[in-house]
Amino acid sequence: MMQTWKVMALKMGELTVEKSTLTYNQDFGQSMVIPMWAVAIYGGGYNILVDTGIHDAQWVRNHVAPCSQEDDEQIVTALKEGLGWGPDDVDIVINTHLHYDHCGNNKVFKKARFIVQEAEWAAAHSPIPSQAGIYLPELFDSVDYFSWNFVQGDAEVVPGVKVFPTPGHSEGHQSVLVKTEEGRLCISGDVANLLVNIRENIPAGILTSTKDIFSSMQRVRQLADRILPGHEPSIQKYQTCGFPSLK
Incomplete structure (x- = not known):
């Protein structure tokens, strides 16, 4: 039987945003406080991290939105307190995409290999004008180029952990599917x-x-039993089970 994995939600701080940036053509004028999630995948022979949070809360406050971050919401402290990991214990980093709040601490993980869609790497270096301000090349170009694995489409990372394209929010966005005891x-x-x-x-x-994001959401529904959304407030810091059902 294929190995099942454990996951842990790691909170990387909070943003205060206009809700309409999260819900297309709705909720104008409403503010919302949202968490930023990184996720550890473990218990199957590899230590895997999905996204790495923000690099500097003050930069976010100055350039994007009001932002708060507790001490244990910085990536190194979160990994130590949640899992007892140091940066060199992380074997694989998967970036869902390369916006500033998902790859801010990539450079911390010197011994990891990094996985991103080739289309996202290209888009991050030549973004459309509306996204130019949320891609910071120094956050991903600071990783040794030879540590990057550029994938095209669906790819098995290790048995029981796969990535698959979910474009729409960004051109090369991908999501991660994990085999757990509670399903996919x-x-x-x-x-x-x-x-x-x-x-x-x-x-x-x-x-x-x-158009793409509608298709991408449908693919998620087809493949997954449960979901851990990127900024969902109902998820708890260090949560390891009971993630929301899609069935």
């Missing part, structure tokens, strides 16, 4: 910022393609 869990990144996106078929507000 999708670590969605921002194809679903919130649970309401995937349950009520409401796209995110920040998009490269509205």
Whole structure:
């Protein structure tokens, strides 16, 4: 029988945003406080990290949105307190995409190999104008180029952990499918910022393609039993089970 994995949600701070940036053409004028999630995958012979949070809360406050971050919401401290890991214990980093809040601490993981869609790498270095301010090349170019694995489409990372393209929020966005004891869990990144996106078929507000994100959300529903959305407030810090059902 194929190995099952454990997962842990690691909170990387909070943003205060206009809700309409999360729910397409809805909720204008409403503010919302949202968490930023990284996720550890462990218990199957490899230590895997999905996304790495923000690099500097003050930079976020100055350039994007109001931001708060507790001490244990910084990636190194979160990994130590949640799992007892140091940076060199991480074998694989999967970036769902390369926006600033998903790859901010990539450079910390000197011994890891990094996995991203080739289309996202290209888009990050030549973004559409509306996304130029949320790609910071120094956050991903600081990783040794030879540590990157550029994938095209569906790819098995290790047995029981796969990535699959979910474009729409960004051109090369991918999500992660993990075999767990509770079924197939999708670590969605921002194809679903919130649970309401995937349950009520409401796209995110920040998009490269509205058409693509509808198709991507449908693929998530087809593949996954449960979901851990990229900015869902109902998820708890260090949560390891009981993630929201899609069935």
